Amino acid sequence: MAAGPCHFTRQMRLTSFEAKEWAGRLGHKGHYGSNPVDAMAAQIILEAWLNDPLNEHLFNSG
Secondary structure (H helix, E strand, O other), X not given: OOOOOOOOOOOHHHHHHHHHHHHHXXXXXXXXXXXXXXXXXXXXXXXXXXXXXXXXXXXXXX
8 A cells, every 4th residue: 555645845945044053053163165064954854854744644554
């Protein structure tokens, strides 16, 4: 049985701004060329997708 479509509404382009803000609170000095925040942005996207109640059907095996 197919799980159905996944749902995703987060604006991915805004996650870079969120990641830079998060990195700044952790002490990042703003040198994004030498120390990028791409992994942090990816984490924000993944966590938002995993926590979206509209995707719950993908994780239920019943």
